[in-house]
Amino acid sequence: MRDLPLAARLVILTVVGSAAAIIVAALGHVSDILPVLVFAILYVLADSLPVGPGATLTAGARITVTTPVAIAAYIVLGTWGGVVVAAAAVFDVTNLAPVKRAFNMGQLVLAAFAGGWVYFGLGGSSTLEPSSFPAVLLPALVSGVVYAFVNSLLVGLVIVFAEAASSVRLLRDILLRALLPGLAYSALGLVLAVLWTQVGPLALMFGLLPLYIARWAMGQFAAEQEAYSATIRTLVQAVETKDAYTRGHSERVARASVMIARTVTMSDARLQALEYAGTLHDVGKLGVPTTVLRKSGKLTDEEFDAIKLHPTRGHDIVRDIRFLDEALGGIYHHHERLDGRGYPAGLAGAEIPEFARIIAVADAFDSMTSTRSYRSARTIAEAVEELMRCRGTQFDPTMVDALIGAVHREGWQAATPPTAEEISAQSGVLAYDDDDPMIAVRTSGTVAR
Amino acid sequence: MTLTAAGLSTPERRATDPGLTASAMLAVAALLVGVSAFCANAIFGIEQPGIALAFGVFIAGGAFLRLRLPGDREAWPVATSGALAYAVLPSFGGVAATHHTYQVVSVTAAAMLVGMLPHLVASRLPALDLVARQVLSVGIAACAFRPVWDLIKDRNYPAWEIALFMLAVCALALLVDASLASIVRAARTRAPFGRTLGDELAAGVGLNAAVAATAVMIALSTSAMAIWALPVFAFQMVLVQVAFKRYATIRATYRQTIRALSRVTEVGGYTETGHARRVCDISLAVGREMGMGERELLDLEYAALMHDIGQLSLDSPIPGGATVVAAPYEQRQIAEKGADVIVQTGVLDDVATIVRHIADPYRRPHEAVDVTIPLGSRIIRAVNAFDDLVGGSVESGRRYDALERLRLGMAYDYDPKVVETLSRIVERNTSFAI
Numbered sequence: 001m002r003d004l005p006l007a008a009r010l011v012i013l014t015v016v017g018s019a020a021a022i023i024v025a026a027l028g029h030v031s032d033i034l035p036v037l038v039f040a041i042l043y044v045l046a047d048s049l050p051v052g053p054g055a056t057l058t059a060g061a062r063i064t065v066t067t068p069v070a071i072a073a074y075i076v077l078g079t080w081g082g083v084v085v086a087a088a089a090v091f092d093v094t095n096l097a098p099v100k101r102a103f104n105m106g107q108l109v110l111a112a113f114a115g116g117w118v119y120f121g122l123g124g125s126s127t128l129e130p131s132s133f134p135a136v137l138l139p140a141l142v143s144g145v146v147y148a149f150v151n152s153l154l155v156g157l158v159i160v161f162a163e164a165a166s167s168v169r170l171l172r173d174i175l176l177r178a179l180l181p182g183l184a185y186s187a188l189g190l191v192l193a194v195l196w197t198q199v200g201p202l203a204l205m206f207g208l209l210p211l212y213i214a215r216w217a218m219g220q221f222a223a224e225q226e227a228y229s230a231t232i233r234t235l236v237q238a239v240e241t242k243d244a245y246t247r248g249h250s251e252r253v254a255r256a257s258v259m260i261a262r263t264v265t266m267s268d269a270r271l272q273a274l275e276y277a278g279t280l281h282d283v284g285k286l287g288v289p290t291t292v293l294r295k296s297g298k299l300t301d302e303e304f305d306a307i308k309l310h311p312t313r314g315h316d317i318v319r320d321i322r323f324l325d326e327a328l329g330g331i332y333h334h335h336e337r338l339d340g341r342g343y344p345a346g347l348a349g350a351e352i353p354e355f356a357r358i359i360a361v362a363d364a365f366d367s368m369t370s371t372r373s374y375r376s377a378r379t380i381a382e383a384v385e386e387l388m389r390c391r392g393t394q395f396d397p398t399m400v401d402a403l404i405g406a407v408h409r410e411g412w413q414a415a416t417p418p419t420a421e422e423i424s425a426q427s428g429v430l431a432y433d434d435d436d437p438m439i440a441v442r443t444s445g446t447v448a449r
Numbered sequence: 450m451t452l453t454a455a456g457l458s459t460p461e462r463r464a465t466d467p468g469l470t471a472s473a474m475l476a477v478a479a480l481l482v483g484v485s486a487f488c489a490n491a492i493f494g495i496e497q498p499g500i501a502l503a504f505g506v507f508i509a510g511g512a513f514l515r516l517r518l519p520g521d522r523e524a525w526p527v528a529t530s531g532a533l534a535y536a537v538l539p540s541f542g543g544v545a546a547t548h549h550t551y552q553v554v555s556v557t558a559a560a561m562l563v564g565m566l567p568h569l570v571a572s573r574l575p576a577l578d579l580v581a582r583q584v585l586s587v588g589i590a591a592c593a594f595r596p597v598w599d600l601i602k603d604r605n606y607p608a609w610e611i612a613l614f615m616l617a618v619c620a621l622a623l624l625v626d627a628s629l630a631s632i633v634r635a636a637r638t639r640a641p642f643g644r645t646l647g648d649e650l651a652a653g654v655g656l657n658a659a660v661a662a663t664a665v666m667i668a669l670s671t672s673a674m675a676i677w678a679l680p681v682f683a684f685q686m687v688l689v690q691v692a693f694k695r696y697a698t699i700r701a702t703y704r705q706t707i708r709a710l711s712r713v714t715e716v717g718g719y720t721e722t723g724h725a726r727r728v729c730d731i732s733l734a735v736g737r738e739m740g741m742g743e744r745e746l747l748d749l750e751y752a753a754l755m756h757d758i759g760q761l762s763l764d765s766p767i768p769g770g771a772t773v774v775a776a777p778y779e780q781r782q783i784a785e786k787g788a789d790v791i792v793q794t795g796v797l798d799d800v801a802t803i804v805r806h807i808a809d810p811y812r813r814p815h816e817a818v819d820v821t822i823p824l825g826s827r828i829i830r831a832v833n834a835f836d837d838l839v840g841g842s843v844e845s846g847r848r849y850d851a852l853e854r855l856r857l858g859m860a861y862d863y864d865p866k867v868v869e870t871l872s873r874i875v876e877r878n879t880s881f882a883i
Contacts, residue, residue, distance in 0.1 A: 130543030133674050187681040194670045194678075199609040206612070206669075209662040210689050213655050217692035224699045227796040231703070234794040235710050238761060283713065317712050321705040 071189025144186015284314025330355025468637025512564025
């Protein structure tokens, strides 16, 4: 509390203070205590059941189970009853600091108060009979939106003041994001209220089960996704054991690609696909005979052709993975050049898929900042300079700028050079790194070193 | 509920496929039930057509939203919840629901066919199993509820007792659906029925709980809210469906990726083209027939696909990638190295254990059968040897020679039960089309 700015502290104090006043008033108004108590207990239970790791459906919109219960509470029990139920949030079992706990309760009480006030003000009623429909729908929906707005606004205010974030845009985002959940949860709250008047507490069990199951499935999804990422990372590492110098290359390319994509803004799903594409971009290198990869001395034209086949081979391996649709283009075309002199298809400019343009830059950057058998690692500054030199001819300027900006902001953990034992453990060394833009000549058997 | 085995996942393709027979019988039964329900409606007319239409639209919309679940299953949770709600509907907007059992079947069947039309137009094959099971199980729910409800509706039972009765009816219907699905699956894959039923119930428990709870809620809340409750539940079930779809998608991606990466050893010239996939498909057929559960089968599948990954550590490939001709010491090295790689994922420990033991004989001289060797390892060991010897050839002579060689190794190398099952599968199938 002490380390919060004054404005944030004022907001918290106001919220908790006015909530306390409302609760005192509510306690005086509630006459039938039993249903309020039952509702409050179920509310706390619903709040306390464990949340899986993946409770978010899309960015920001969490599947909460308490909001519909709170809305049902003020519909069934009246505004004052609803306030008392919301106040039960103070018994939340999660490990919250006292200040957060008090504020959380306070904002939920204010939201329930506002929601109930709007619901009954617009002519809503606690007796829900066939004749009350559809008249009661409008008050219920509007009150739910108000509930969600108050809820998000109060939380948002504290965030804005506490982190001194750019307030107007953040608040607008918060309110916009509250609109749809507000509508959905108020409709569900109304249904819960109707069921409550018929079957009592059983209503909440029926009503919340599907939401819990949805949340559970999201948790399963998150766990599976994590397992998936871990698996492809490891398998790709296994592939990389062919060469001590390129160890960890795929993972770093994936990381750099994501850094670029974050800068040029990309949806979460595409970001995920790009990360996989980055991880898998060199999987076709396996098709290149080890003897060629590790050959010291000049490469023949045939050997060059073998190396140039690796994007195609990689594409062949992963093309059956349906989910990777966009990633496939990224893998296949990651050696294209903006001026059209790359391979395998010789695409130019915007013909090259966005993923491929990103991976190309990330790939070159990691290659340059890693040690190779024929040279030591370049510094980040040297690599940036080289990227700038090839900006517009080999690489997409947007992606180059994005990577340089991101490396500036977030820093870059370059590859650690292989130890002497690791090098001596393998029978040959990588003589030629096709990802390295400093190797200028690619068309004949001579390699500029 | 609505889980089906779609497509032939085993390499068995014969004219008298018992799986097809089971599906056909199911379809005929559903057709009979459906047609008689339509006839009854044609003769006696439609009761409360407005309500029928409201639920019909809900079910049709749900049937349009098909969901693919892990394990080659299909479901349409929104449609199922709507159909079950219509089966156990006590009243609608304050008016007692008077529709009969047969009308539940007609509305469900008609609505599902309408919902599938767009898929038909896009020439995506409809899951006939799914429709058939749905018609039968919803019919059973209606039979269990509507006549009873006609008897007891004036007796003023407490609402919560009625709600629990409705829930029990929905649970019964979903159980029937799961049983029908496992009968078809058992016939199709030659797995034991008890095992497929267990798998079916385990795979569907979460989604089925949501469907049953939603069906009861729809039926109860429409009695006061009439049609206004339907959009709420449609939204809620779509939310549930989206969550499950994301889960199913990542599971599918996971499988496809392992399958794809299994070709890494082929591209690297370490193994023959298609070897990993053939070993995988045959191993799965053997595992299924030996009664392995779905979870174990998944581990078996991954282990079979990645069983040669340890070869990447070899300096030079074994001729033709056939580990069966490699020295036992080398075989063990490959298995160990492969297992070490797989362990590093941190999430595939069981798969790693299977791969680690592939090079181990199932028993050693003068010793009892080594029970620490997982069944999966024994299966892959035999199937790998078979494929190394046959190499995807369809020539029956080579296949019988290979089987004969496995039989000779039954004393120590190959588990006799595995070899026996493998022989049965090989003799049944003229080719393994991969």
